[in-house]
Amino acid sequence: MSAEQSSQPAWKALVAEKRARQQASIPSDWFSLIEPHIPSADTLDVSGIPDQCTELLSEREREITNTLDVQVLLAKLASGTWSSVEVTTAFYKRAIIAQNLTNCLTEIFVEQALARAAEVDEYLKKTGKPMGPLHGLPVSLKDQICIKGLETTMGYVSWIGKYAERDAALVEILYKCGAVPFVRTNVPQTLMWPETFNNVFGRTVNPHNRLLTCGGSSGGEGALVAMRGSPLGVGSDIGGSIRIPSAMCGVYGLRPSYNRIPYEGAVNSLLGQDSVPSVLGPLANSISGLKAFTQAVVSAEPWRLDPLCVRKKWDEDAYRLSEHGGGERMCFAVMWDDGVVKPHPPVIRGLEMVKKALEAKGHKVIDWVPWKHSEMIENLSAIWAAGAAEDYAVTTQPTGEPILASMTDDAMTSEAPFRPSHTDTISAYQLWQLHLKKQKLRKEYLDRWEATVEQTGTGRPVDAIIAPVSPWLAPPHGKNTNCGFTMVWNLLDYAALVIPVSKLDEKVDVKQPPHKFLSKEDENVYNLYEPATFKNAPIAVQVVGRTLEEEGVIGMAELVDAALKDVAR
């Protein structure tokens, strides 16, 4: 403690040294070409700036990085039309631009990535065949997915200098599939915040409005992918950590079910908390990216590397919606609120847009009646809290770095007491009782879903739920305090995919008169809304399917996305 109380705590010196190394890892000629384009702090929307960096990004590199459909990228890579070295270089440059505008990166390793890309190119040249289904594709990874020889700090000062001795199982598989891991991305301390701010790398901001959060905990991925600085990112989700940044940054993101994608060898806080496990999953600018990733990883038989991985092959029939009437005349259900909080007007408008688009395609859309969401949120919070305080303390103790008490800018100086929701440590027996409660809630929810067969007219229960991702669009830093709309699907272990729908329209999304508030929380949420606050923020929805139904959810999301695009056309 004595070091901390001095004017410059020892941990800050570690941070300074790490950040200097990070800056040094950026090719200086790239940086000097970017610098003139870095706007003043009052420029909120920086998403268009990369395309202005014409000195750094050639026309071809802009063409490459603006190719949003990952299947198109993969086809050009597999045919050798674009080499992996040029694609990786293009995205790397753009990632560095994104870094200078949003602070989204942690580990930068240009040489290593380009050497890998050259190896992949060489393979194609020699054999005439792509190395695998992700041949040549640069892939960004959240700063918890270990790559042999690289540091994994995960935003913990105490982990500076912790170099991975081996690749995470997912990285092994990505290599096997021909991919090129090329950057790692920023996170909040502990990963247990829905924003992105830590003692080592500081804050990542939203590319569409830098006064707003990019969400979290996979916020570095959200910002990077939205900047088109990566064609495919991998995040993790324990309560919304893929979906929240996807929605807030306006990209696509998939939260797969537990253990479909191998987690083995990735680090995290709360490791050993197996009640509601964190899962890895993709973010991209197209659903084709989410599909390419999921299909490639599952087809690589990840259960041979990760003992927890479900032995379940990629199911092409399920992707083609064999369990959903082949995609014809389906029945969706829209969840307008969760019984705890009513979302802000633009969120509701996003849901309405989806409803109309689906109806225009001949699908039926009914209302989803939420069931015990507040109990589920409470249960999951208690599970996290069961051992979190001890876990965080053990990790931060070596350097004495402060445990953040909020995601506001003064979080590091306030040294506020540890947030109350995570201090309720309990016994193993008490944890078992939480599991029983959780199981009961999961059974009730399942039964209610199955019972919708009476209302759908399809002979099946509702095919998917369309739900908000958050009660709001990306809020100002430190204000993203409600994760109820994502947490429940983690507890229920439902596969969920985020689709960007639109952006805030200040003229349309006006503040409504107060409604009869569902809760005190609802009133607080209501009070936060002023359209001007959320200027330029993306609007998104979740498509929610069943446990271990990744294929079906991807298939249904493609259908929803296409319906939305047809309406917009």
Added chain:
Amino acid sequence: MSAEQSSQPAWKALVAEKRARQQASIPSDWFSLIEPHIPSADTLDVSGIPDQCTELLSEREREITNTLDVQVLLAKLASGTWSSVEVTTAFYKRAIIAQNLTNCLTEIFVEQALARAAEVDEYLKKTGKPMGPLHGLPVSLKDQICIKGLETTMGYVSWIGKYAERDAALVEILYKCGAVPFVRTNVPQTLMWPETFNNVFGRTVNPHNRLLTCGGSSGGEGALVAMRGSPLGVGSDIGGSIRIPSAMCGVYGLRPSYNRIPYEGAVNSLLGQDSVPSVLGPLANSISGLKAFTQAVVSAEPWRLDPLCVRKKWDEDAYRLSEHGGGERMCFAVMWDDGVVKPHPPVIRGLEMVKKALEAKGHKVIDWVPWKHSEMIENLSAIWAAGAAEDYAVTTQPTGEPILASMTDDAMTSEAPFRPSHTDTISAYQLWQLHLKKQKLRKEYLDRWEATVEQTGTGRPVDAIIAPVSPWLAPPHGKNTNCGFTMVWNLLDYAALVIPVSKLDEKVDVKQPPHKFLSKEDENVYNLYEPATFKNAPIAVQVVGRTLEEEGVIGMAELVDAALKDVAR
């Protein structure tokens, strides 16, 4: 406590009342026909007695109950050659004989079962089609699998009078499949013992030698199926509870992976202990019975009833060994000991028999090198102990029934202190650390299995492990203190199937001179062996496959079983 301290504790009166009701549930005309055949206590092997009860069991009923191949039974039921009422009546009579010889039953409900059988017969008559894949088949259930309207005591005095308000998910599915649940079977108190003895129903004994345990905790099922009093039983397994009684009673038993078979709505002790979950699985006198059950239940999409159930269809290709060279020229590995304990001579002989039979069929058989089994056993014990003491106390408190301290005959009178291995309660954070340790062990074991690809000559890692089920055959009551050979596969979540191989041969299975003991435990195990003690006890092995590889394990076990039968021919 005052009631307990009187000469007749109050809980004993509850037991007396329950047992009187149990006795009254047996049709008195059946009992009077059985009574003359009940031998004196010094008759050890009672397995042949049912076939002597010719006054109760007609020739046709003996033919029905001696049909060991469940597929044959199912075919005759589906064609109407045998009606469900006659098949159910036949097995019911034989189950009551078994009850009088081994004390294997708990709930007896003849009228209800026969009414159900009549309903199934009626369905076939009306529609010309069987009701489902288990049409008309009587199925026995361990006394934890709730049937609406019936008591579930699970051997707890405190649960006498606890009537189920609904069917367990598995029972719902069995009904849908056309099956006829017809008896429930005995268990040890808490289900956390590998023998079968509780305060309510007392002890179940081994049909082959009543001085020996039938194993546990699904010991009632083991004894009943061995007596051919049920064609198909359902037990549960958290550390060997299906496999131990299967092996000790000489029947087939499958321990599926976590959540392949729906557990929802079954009761247990330690509920909420999700680290190494208990699983339900079948016992039968043929592998065809295990297959029929598993295929029928999985094909019924149990994930629509149980939110924890894995969404994974029955994989016929995997059953046909598509991942194991189509069953040709495979490579098995025999685990001769677990590095902790060397099994008794007849157990080793069983392994040798399997090795020879497989080699005779052209398969390769190598040695399995066990890896950290003692650490796995310790880890799993600590997980159970994490909250067990509190769990048992909460359950038994209402009546003050004693918590058993051993499975010996004086367990109920000794009121010995609670067994030490289950009192180490810990915090949730400490439990998370056990999970981390477990995960590491699972990863190491998986890597070692995968690495065997270097030795097999098949291009694949070892196809399956052939392992002992226990270090001994069924030991005398109270002596079954080692479950290491089954527990490890629960921790690793490997699917495992027990195959009966032979029986003790006192002349062949002689005591060996002492070896260099692997541990103190090994010395104790060695000292227990005298051939005469294990007179007539069955010998069995486990066929161990991968996590969620039920289909493949059934397919491989059929191949092992056929090889053994060909050698015996």
